[in-house]
Amino acid sequence: MRLYIHPIPVRIWHWTNALGFVLMILSGMQIRYVGLIDVVSFRTAVHVHNFVGFVLIANFCLWLAFYLTSDRIRAYHSELNLKKHFIGSFRQAYYYAFGIFRGDPNPFTPTVYRKFNPLQSMIYQIIMMLLFPVQIYTGILLWDVKRFAAQVDFFGGVRVIDTVHVLIFIAFVFYILVHVYLGTLGHTRTAHFKAMMTGYEDVEDETPAE
Amino acid sequence: MGPISDSGSAKILPALLKNGFAVAAIAASLTLLPVGAFAAEPAPSAADQACLGCHGVAGMEKKLTDGDTLQLLVPPAPYLKSVHGANGCTSCHADVDIAKHPPEKNDIASKRSFSTAMTQVCRACHADKFDQWQNSIHAALVRAGNPAAPVCTDCHNPHAVIKGAAAEVDQVPCKNCHADIYTAYLGSMHAKSRLGSKDSYAPVCSGCHTAHDVKPVATSAIGLGPEQACFGCHAGTLEKHQEWLPNAALHFEAISCPACHVPNARRKVDLMLIDSKGKARGTEQIGVPLFDASASSDGKGIDAQSLWRLMQTLNKSGIAGETVLRGRLDVTTGPQAHQLADKSKALSDCATCHRKGSQAFQSVTISLVGPDGRRVGYGANADVLNSPFSVDSVRGFYAIGGTRIWILDILLALAIFGGVSIAVGHVFLGWMFKRFGLYHPHNGHGHPSAGGDDAPKPAA
Numbered sequence: 210m211r212l213y214i215h216p217i218p219v220r221i222w223h224w225t226n227a228l229g230f231v232l233m234i235l236s237g238m239q240i241r242y243v244g245l246i247d248v249v250s251f252r253t254a255v256h257v258h259n260f261v262g263f264v265l266i267a268n269f270c271l272w273l274a275f276y277l278t279s280d281r282i283r284a285y286h287s288e289l290n291l292k293k294h295f296i297g298s299f300r301q302a303y304y305y306a307f308g309i310f311r312g313d314p315n316p317f318t319p320t321v322y323r324k325f326n327p328l329q330s331m332i333y334q335i336i337m338m339l340l341f342p343v344q345i346y347t348g349i350l351l352w353d354v355k356r357f358a359a360q361v362d363f364f365g366g367v368r369v370i371d372t373v374h375v376l377i378f379i380a381f382v383f384y385i386l387v388h389v390y391l392g393t394l395g396h397t398r399t400a401h402f403k404a405m406m407t408g409y410e411d412v413e414d415e416t417p418a419e
Numbered sequence: 420m421g422p423i424s425d426s427g428s429a430k431i432l433p434a435l436l437k438n439g440f441a442v443a444a445i446a447a448s449l450t451l452l453p454v455g456a457f458a459a460e461p462a463p464s465a466a467d468q469a470c471l472g473c474h475g476v477a478g479m480e481k482k483l484t485d486g487d488t489l490q491l492l493v494p495p496a497p498y499l500k501s502v503h504g505a506n507g508c509t510s511c512h513a514d515v516d517i518a519k520h521p522p523e524k525n526d527i528a529s530k531r532s533f534s535t536a537m538t539q540v541c542r543a544c545h546a547d548k549f550d551q552w553q554n555s556i557h558a559a560l561v562r563a564g565n566p567a568a569p570v571c572t573d574c575h576n577p578h579a580v581i582k583g584a585a586a587e588v589d590q591v592p593c594k595n596c597h598a599d600i601y602t603a604y605l606g607s608m609h610a611k612s613r614l615g616s617k618d619s620y621a622p623v624c625s626g627c628h629t630a631h632d633v634k635p636v637a638t639s640a641i642g643l644g645p646e647q648a649c650f651g652c653h654a655g656t657l658e659k660h661q662e663w664l665p666n667a668a669l670h671f672e673a674i675s676c677p678a679c680h681v682p683n684a685r686r687k688v689d690l691m692l693i694d695s696k697g698k699a700r701g702t703e704q705i706g707v708p709l710f711d712a713s714a715s716s717d718g719k720g721i722d723a724q725s726l727w728r729l730m731q732t733l734n735k736s737g738i739a740g741e742t743v744l745r746g747r748l749d750v751t752t753g754p755q756a757h758q759l760a761d762k763s764k765a766l767s768d769c770a771t772c773h774r775k776g777s778q779a780f781q782s783v784t785i786s787l788v789g790p791d792g793r794r795v796g797y798g799a800n801a802d803v804l805n806s807p808f809s810v811d812s813v814r815g816f817y818a819i820g821g822t823r824i825w826i827l828d829i830l831l832a833l834a835i836f837g838g839v840s841i842a843v844g845h846v847f848l849g850w851m852f853k854r855f856g857l858y859h860p861h862n863g864h865g866h867p868s869a870g871g872d873d874a875p876k877p878a879a
Contacts, residue, residue: 240819244820250769251770310849310851369814386834
């Protein structure tokens with residue numbers, strides 16, 4: 210059965226975000242590691258980083274506006290049951306860590322309004338509601354430190370702001386690597402990637418065992 | 420320290436009033452020098468002729484108590500051309516009782532004591548300049564007992580002072596003490612411009628340091644940026660830098676102009692202890708022993724952990740308000756600061772500083788302001804800028820790449836290694852399970868193909 214679980218605004222946001230993240234990571238590495246990486250000049254990398262950063266902020270606003278005005282927001286909090294959520298997360302983690310190798314069925318089957326498994330739901334909420342906004346905020350402060358000097362000083366100074374920005378950057382580098390790999394764990398290697406392009410995901414008709 | 424003692428003026432000024440008329444009357448009756456001797460210069464008054472009759476002749480000198488010799492010669496021609504020539508000798512030397520001159524006994528301890536006392540005479544007419552000088556680094560050093568710190572007559576020869584002479588490149592009095600800086604200045608764009616055109620308004624020493632309220636440029640710029648020294652002439656500089664330099668305003672705050680505009684200079688980071696209002700902490704507030712105790716014995720200065728402990732101590736010791744470190748990249752020596760080059764040669768390659776191991780961050784000092792207004796610097800180990808402790812102790816200074824914290828580099832390496840390892844390890848485990856027959860697909864949602872091929876998995 211094919212389910213239309215990725216509406217067009219989400220797909221535009223996702224691929225813009227994906228390209229933006231890659232550019233931000235690459236330009237960020239160039240900025241931080243001049244001498245070790247010399248693909249483009251420091252100044253060019255800064256300009257790319259700043260430009261793409263603002264594109265990502267606009268993209269984040271698009272994502273937020275879509276979900277705030279759409280019933281698809283239920284994908285992020287389909288059921289506010291912490292106990293059930295943690296049990297589901299544990300099952301999903303167990304599946305990825307062990308069950309998948311034995312050929313166990315995936316404990317989660319997506320639906321139109323519940324497309325994230327419990328692990329995804331938790332990780333995406335942490336990223337989109339905490340890490341990404343903090344990264345945007347610290348990025349804006351670093352974009353013009355003097356303009357936002359009062360806020361920079363309030364949080365302890367430019368080095369503190371930068372350290373937070375870099376720590377989240379490191380977390381995103383790890384996330385991107387794992388995210389792309391997990392994307393290959395559909396019923397085929399490319400199934401999830403195709404779904405994120407067409408909007409349609411192939412799912413089993415039968416209800417999975419709980 | 421109080422102001423310079425005016426005990427000298429207590430003797431000199433009343434004498435001026437008491438003896439002025441007598442001196443003039445007696446001197447007027449004397450014609451010891453022929454008027455023709457001053458034919459090329461403004462004619463001296465009769466009183467001045469009387470003085471110059473003796474003091475205009477070579478060989479006039481006086482033995483001082485300290486064994487030194489004070490020259491009493493006043494060459495007539497320069498004196499009469501000087502701005503003081505029209506005033507007459509007695510306008511300054513009112514303490515001379517012409518009836519008893521030369522006195523049988525007039526002990527002068529030293530040249531220094533004499534010239535210091537005479538500052539009060541200058542003050543009588545130049546009160547505004549004297550007050551400015553009182554606030555200068557020079558006066559602070561005089562009060563501190565520095566015998567080389569200049570008083571009025573060390574810069575201005577009172578018997579030959581010409582208006583505007585001190586603003587001529589080859590006549591600035593500063594070169595007498597600051598010869599190395601003057602030599603460096605002569606090679607700068609400022610001196611070349613000044614010497615190359617009469618219409619040039621490029622600065623001599625006083626253009627940046629002021630003429631009497633002399634302060635080190637770097638000190639006067641604390642909390643204000645370098646605009647006092649440079650922006651007075653170079654208006655619109657920030658806007659021009661903003662056209663190509665990201666975070667230009669931050670660069671202006673954290674980097675001195677010479678750090679980039681003297682391309683071959685050696686640079687250092689000065690971490691100044693400031694309070695929450697941006698005012699520099701003084702040694703009297705912090706206590707020098709605290710720094711001495713923190714400095715490592717290996718001669719490399721305060722290390723990162725010691726600095727962190729020091730900052731913790733300072734912020735617990737009851738000093739009013741929070742104490743933080745504000746960093747500023749500067750050149751290492753005064754002469755280097757004056758070798759300003761043509762702007763086409765200024766550093767504009769970001770990679771000069773924004774790379775690990777940049778020379779700019781290998782030399783670090785931690786400084787306070789001493790009682791005389793000068794900085795008191797303590798050497799610090801370069802690791803204070805890139806240690807994990809710096810997140811807390813050196814919060815206000817950071818140069819991307821150049822002072823990056825090494826532990827974050829390790830974390831990034833671990834993140835990349837971990838992310839790749841998870842993928843590779845997962846694929847490998849999937850392959851192993853299949854290889855040893857442990858993979859048995861069950862009926863269920865599309866089975867992932869860890870370790871398998873790209874073909875759809877059949878439902879069991």
